[in-house]
Amino acid sequence: MVSEEKVNRPCDNTPIRLRFRFRKVGRLRYVSHLELVRTVSKAATRAGIPCWFTQGFNPVPKIVFGTPMSVGMESECEFVELRLTERVEPADALERLNAATPAELTFLEAYYPDNKLTDQCFAQYEVLVRTDKNAENLAAAFRRLLSDPNLTCRNLTHGKASERVVGRQTGDATVVATGKNTLRLTMTLGTSQGEFLNPDYVMIALDQATGFLEGSPIENAYLIRRLAALDKDKKTFR
């Protein structure tokens, strides 16, 4: 039975938002977005942060994440906002949240934001590629393909034909060979609604054009890492 106390809890329409920036690297890259939501929700309870609960029949701490990433990608700048019932010292909340989460999930800063999470419009990515082919030649091929506004990623969904033009956003991408068999690609892609482009689609498009993954002894020969979040003017989003 839902107690009257629960139903009649004071309903504050403007709970306080506390934003955290965190790093998602190492093994944590295999943790899916949904799993992360669960993890942070429980961590907030463990940390004793005064969370504001949703007002439905199944109250849960209200948590809002920034732009999600695909499983397998790393990030230096992920954002999550907790809704609080009272103001707390951000540094204290940061310390407690870090103590309540696995070592690899590191919250880097906490603050009361003056903008919205949806104000983030772009993200900067780097992709580290390992190849058994000549890195210089492959880098040159990548540069040529990325500057083509019609570069397209095909067959995105299994069984159904679907495609996405990725070249429109890759004009500014840079590619450098960092060793005989390694190269580094950087690019800035949209994260806002309608403009969101998954960096993996760019890599799939490159593979479809060059076949650089073929014959690779491992299936996953590149690692995508989100380096920075940017606002609509491509300035650092915080």
Added chain:
Amino acid sequence: MEQMDRLDRLHGILKSVSEPAAYVGGELYEVKKDKADVKVRNATVFPEIYSIGMSNLGMRILYECLNAAPDVWCERVFAPAPDMGEKMQEYKIPLTALESGDPLTDFDIVGVTLQYEMCYPTALHVFDLAGIPLYSRDRGEEYPIIVGGGPCTYNAEPVADFFDVFSIGEGEDALVELSHLYRDMKEAGTYTKAAFLHAAAKLPGFYVPSLYDVSYNDDGTIRAFTPLYDDIPMKITKRIIGNLDDAPYPLKPVIPYSETVHDRIVLELYRGCIRGCRFCQAGMVYRPIREKSPEKLCEQARCLYENTGYDEISLISLSTSDYSKIDELTDKLLSWTDERNVSLSLPSLRVDSFTKELMDRISGVRRGGITFAPEAGTQRLRDVINKNVREEDLLRAVGIAYAAGKESVKLYFMQGLPTETHEDLCGIAKLASDAVHVFYETPKEQRGRNVRVTVSVSCFVPKPFTAFQWEGQDPLEVLQEKQLYLKDQITDRKVVYHYHDAKVSRVEAVLARGDRRLAPSLVLAAREGSAYSAWSEHFDYDKWMDYFARTGVDPAFYANRTFGLDEVLPWDLIDCGVTKDYLKRERARAYAEKTTPSCAEHCNGCGADRLGGNTRWCPKKK
């Protein structure tokens, strides 16, 4: 370097499998130790996928107990999901433990928990993925000692040839002792696999199958078990924890990122069961009844809440409403859970001890339905199985649930029980229909809008250490005919009928009452596409019949034959506390349609009080 290469290959495939987080570890509260500091490396294998295995309380308890020993490091290993298993074989990546990322072959002792007979091939598949030879006799000194544990070890004969040793009963102390025996023999320089196993066989509660010879009669039944040494026991008595309040309990369980099947705090109220249902193995093998105190439970719940952040506490036991201090416990818990949005859930409720007061205490209202298990459709058959539940109890309990707003009720039944007739099956349909009618008799302002009664029917599987251990299972065709017959009897549109695949139950019956001659068929199952037989979508009955046929096994001999009362049973080597005489008495009472009162009412002399412990009901111990 070798490890780097292996990890590299592992990470290479993780992006293309489902739920990759299950294969990398790194969760909150995982235990890491320095290899240089530990003397015994222990791996606990749960032969199921991560999301199922991580929910298992037994595994959490053993992880806690073993890691509490400073010189032992226990790590977790799960079976990969089929997609991951295929990739591992394709890329030749051995199965590794989550904490260290080391392959199973690096460990000293590998414990495998056997929860369900259909997981036997999964366990063998795990050995294959780890590069460990399946048969104990083929494993030299370089391989880990393989220990089996869990409920299936009450008759582990079908897998006896694959395991070096079985831990019988509760493993909290036992597995630490085994690890220390290993350490001491290594340090003294007296360790060889053979010497270790001989020493282990002398420890209480350890069964070393290779040290017992089995001979057979001409009719295929067992003639005798013969110990190979004079100094090992003729019968292995299970271990129990005397006082559960003093036993280690995992207060910082490893918290998975992903959602597992039981994603909540688990409080174990007591072990054993006062009821004596004649088909139920758990009700016999976990005796004697030992309860934890409400104070201890409340303290552990509070600690678990603070450490885990879960918003639900599940009070578990074989029959939660039979816990003698259930009101006191729920009062204590509710004093702090409600205001923190933490709900209590009580699975395993019995209709006769289910009250409105209890219903009010469980805030599981919003979480859908409630489940009861009348098990049989008529009073006669319920008396035969000693369920001791009356129809009016059930309808009263259902009424309480409706009045609290529940709209969906699930009723568990079993079919194929000894002495069952079509009248008993009709009784199931009638009982379900009556349960629907109670809804319409419930005042409108109390009840929900709509009602659904789900009838879920499983097939009777005779299990070792039950009063029905000797009974043959109905032939497959009979089981299937009964399922369809019941389907025709259920005409109420508010009743939903589900039934288990009778073919699975038949194979389960073969394995449950099987002996060592089944081993070759299990190897075929593990290697020829039936490794995940516990999953209905991977179970293929015809394949199983083929494995049995090719290895000379007659499934009817094990599943459908009525075993002789004086026959040597494959599990006669094991003493689970409850005596064979008691089970024979119970069997006779079943056929006389006589019930036996619960331990709370009267001691029936099952024999389990011999094992001692801080028992709740055994009057002989008072």
